[in-house]
Amino acid sequence: MDFSIKTFDAKNGAAQLKTGCIAVAVFENKKLSASAQQLDGKGAITAALKSGDISGKPGTTLLLRNLDGVAAERVLLVGLGKEAPVGEKDFLSAIQAMVRTLGTVGSADAVLALPFDEVKERELAWALRSTVLAVRENLYRSDSLKSNKEAPSNGAKKLAFAVNAADSNAAKTVVAQAEALANGMELTKNLGNLPANVCTPTYLADTAKRLAKEFKLDVEVLDRKQLQALKMGSFLSVTNGSEEPPKFIVLKHLGGKSKDAPIVLVGKGITFDSGGISIKPGAAMDEMKYDMCGAASVLGTFRAIAEMKLKLNVIGVIPACENMPSGRATKPGDIVTSMSGQTIEVLNTDAEGRLVLCDALTYTERFKPAAVVDVATLTGACITALGHHNSGLFTRHDAEHDALAEELLAAGKETNDTAWRMPISDAYQEQLKSNFADIANIGGPPAGSITAACFLERFTRKYPWAHLDIAGTAWRSGAAKGATGRPVPLLTTFLINRAQAASGK
Structure with missing residues (x-):
């Protein structure tokens, strides 16, 4: 797995990111994270919440394709529970669900545009490290001595964390340490x-x-x-x-x-x-x-x-x-x-x-x-x-x-x-x-x-x-x-x- 850091314009940058899939957060009260709002120009994400296609509860996900005005081919909605600041347990449940879904999408790359800096009583570094470890845990296989090994995942092989420009250098250090x-x-x-x-x-x-x-x-x-x-x-x-x-x-x-x-x-x-x-x-x-x-x-x-x-x-x-x-x-x-x-x-x-x-x-x-x-x-x-x-x-x-x-x-x-x-x-x-x-x-x-x-x-x-x-x-x-x-x-x-x-x- 290849991890990287990507910065974007805080106003509408998420919609301009070209990628096979972009993951954004939604909440139980039918509200959208800042990044999700940037992708909701035509109201498709709001409609999905109102219709009940995704509840916003921790660990729920919904994959949407070809949204108008969005450069990404796919948009993965990730339920984070109650509105930010997000509880630690809810965040971890959401990350694990997101990682499982990204392991099955037909995209080689993805951008994670979640509110990593809005976890209650946790810093950005914790959220980034937890995500890297969750991804690697999902990829881990203990079949080295099996004659018939599990087929490799067809999901995303490159993941980029979307962060503010001011956090970019610190995020790169954290992600490198998390990989180690x-x-x-x-x-x-x-x-x-x-x-x-x-x-x-x-x-x-x-x-x-x-x-x-x-x-x-x-x-x-x-x-x-x-x-x-x-x-x-x-x-x-x-x-x-x-x-x-x-x-x-x-x-x-x-x-x-x-x-x-x-x-x-x-x-x-x-x-x-x-x-x-x-x-x-x-x-x-x-x-x-x-x-x-x-x-x-x-x-x-x-x-x-x-x-x-x-x-x-x-x-x-x-x-x-x-x-x-x-x-x-x-x-x-x-x-x-x-x-x-x-x-x-x-x-x-x-x-x-x-x-x-x-x-x-x-x-x-x-x-x-x-x-x-x-x-x-x-x-x-x-x-x-x-x-x-x-x-x-x-x-x-x-x-x-x-x-x-x-x-x-x-x-x-x-x-x-x-x-x-x-x-x-x-x-x-x-x-x-x-x-x-x-x-x-x-x-x-x-x-x-x-x-x-x-x-x-x-x-x-x-x-x-x-x-x-x-x-x-x-x-x-x-x-x-x-x-x-x-x-x-x-x-x-x-x-x-x-x-x-x-x-x-």
């Missing part, structure tokens, strides 16, 4: 949707190398012997039962000043989680190929910020392996020693994500980071608590970490990739006590997502840290099964905002 974000999300979805016999730890490492080559990033991949030398006993304990070799991926985007401390993103990369000896039930176990969506989201975020040439130092750390049962597998009751020196009693081998992450979090100390955000499909308990709408956000409760939490929450709200902050305190640490080691890897059923975060917190006390539990948001089950690309929008926007703050903008 969509590319990052697509990579994340592709990786998540691949089966575990394709997307192995080695495959993730090779993906990181391809990104590094394409965008001139720094990359390093550590193998088992190097991990043993680093004394990553906790991470390696998870790999014991698998034939697939573990990979520890370090990716660097050094777009900021050399002296600036980096932001570090740590992504859980369990390419398949059987549960190990504490094996999971068979039902829906196929979805455990998604247990590497933390790693996939870090790679997708790097894809996005590298394309943007973001002026910020960002490091990605991805511990990648399988969790499988075998005669060599770690057993419940085994005690392992982490890279930090803390010993861990493994009471349940299905709580493996924290075992790989804790060594990765210790490893990040060497970068002297400005902040660390780990991303993981960590607990089913987070789904129980928050469902599939919000990712769980955990940080320590002090001024520094409250500020970090607010940055992440704001980035989520800005992109509709929302998170909800959960508590974390020493009271919950009591559940992780062990009679035989420094810490147990589970704290029992109560507050399972919180005790998992408390476990990770013990390995992060040398830098500002936040944890995102994306178990409920990284993929969908059921008929719409597939990776969502979250939380790439949240992470990317968080980094963009950091870069802007660093530059003084």
